[in-house]
Amino acid sequence: MRDWAVDITAFLCAVGVGLLALGTVEADPTTPDAAVFVDALAGGAACCALWVRRRWPVALAVALTVIGIVEPVAAGSLLIALFSLAVHRPFKPVALVAAGALAVAPLQPWLRPDPGVSLIASTIIGVLLILLVISWGMVVRSGRQLVLTLRERARRAEAEAGLRAEQAQRLAREAIAREMHDVLAHRLTLLSVHAGALEFRPDAPPAEVARAAGVIRDSAHEALQDLREIIGVLRAPGEGDESDRPQPTLLSLEALVAESRHAGMKVTLGNRVADPAAAPAALGRTVYRIAQECLTNARKHAPGSEVTLILAGGPGDGLTIEALNPAPVEPFERVPGSGQGLIGLTERATLAGGHLGHGPEPGGGFGVRAWLPWAA
Structure with a gap:
């Protein structure tokens, strides 16, 4: 929708400038009616050609530059085409086409002079208008590129922040896993060893069985305490009481x-x-x-x-x-x-x-x- 609005606005501006130029041509009594008719057709074709300026900006700008040498009614279309070229293409093709347009700027007022304006004044006005639209288009292009760059940086920063968050979570999980291994492996190994002893020596003296059972009970209690302490680390603040168990020294x-x-x-x-x-x-x-x-x-x-x-x-x-x-x-x-x-x-x-x-x-x-x- 935005592109259509811009295209319609550009077309109407080119038509307006073309009508003003056509009126100036008609006001000159030395201009034959056939020339006025040809100018009207050329101006209308130049205005309609603006609808393809996004697809072929370089070709359109070159063609309108050549037509503008003999057709003053195409001046508005030429300026809009040069502006669109500066917006959609990098500096090198823009500079080449602009240099050509500036080189032929004196030809149109020389071939078809305006009785009310001198050749020098017409040339200066044409050169200034070309430089203005080219500069304006380059400014618009730079602004768009800056916005795209900022968006890309924001997207990249968001992606990097997500990666850092994932990395921090992974490191936290690895740290918790190592802590669980270090804390619980000792206790659970005691349980395994003494449970295995009770399994393979059912005829052991009662005192030895009682001692092994006591170690199993104490180790299980310590393992539960260690597990409760580690789970306490995973709790968010306020979800439960912090463990007050002293750390080993x-x-x-x-x-x-x-x-x-x-x-x-x-x-x-x-x-x-x-x-x-x-x-x-x-x-x-x-x-x-x-x-x-x-x-x-x-x-x-x-x-x-x-x-x-x-x-x-x-x-x-x-x-x-x-x-x-x-x-x-x-x-x-x-x-x-x-x-x-x-x-x-x-x-x-x-x-x-x-x-x-x-x-x-x-x-x-x-x-x-x-x-x-x-x-x-």
Whole structure:
């Protein structure tokens, strides 16, 4: 609808200018009637040709430039065609056609002069009108391109914002998944090991059965507490009470080792940190998670082997943690694992500014070594 309105307006403007020029031609008594008739036909054809200016702007502008040399009634159509050319085409074709129109501008007033206007004045007016419509069309084209550029930038910014939101959600889900693995794997492995012991040793002494059942009960309770804490992180503010359970620190390692010993593991802890209480909370939590995952893996893949945990370091030097265990000497039923624990530990250490390595030991067994920064 907008294009039709613009086309009709351009056609009427060209007709108006053509009628004014035709009136000037008729007012000249030296002009024969046949020339007036031909001018009227040429002017009408030039006005009608404007309906194809969007499809062939260059060809139309060139044709009207040539016709305008001998037909003053086509001047209005020529100006509109030059304006449309400047709007719809880049600078190079516009400059070439405009240069041609400016070059032939003196020819029309020279071939068919207006008795009331001098040749110089007619030439100056024609040149100024051509420059005006060309400049106006280029301004309109620049404005349209600016609007399109701004729209494209807005669309791209919206798409990038959506991608950033998706990436943030994905990272948040990955962080929650790693946290769930680190927190729950330790508890659930205890449940699996002791439930398996009760299954394969139904004739165990009552005291041992009671101890295993107690470990299963405590581990299940701790797993539920950990799960409740993680789900609390997923709740929006105001949906429930925030968990007030304290986070593990470097001082919590003693309790973790005692829990593993109570479950039947052989764990040796060598803590050479002078003041564990002075360790930053984030550092202590990371060390605790690394030790927890190492004990869980040892319980899964090397049951019955002694695990050695060694901590050393202090402020300014960083903190080193080593977890070593020999290869199992007796066949055992493997507990299935996801294989993501050590990857998560490596990422944890990297995010904390340190590094972590793991792999088989030269004499057999498996070792995990990590270094974490500790600011002075």
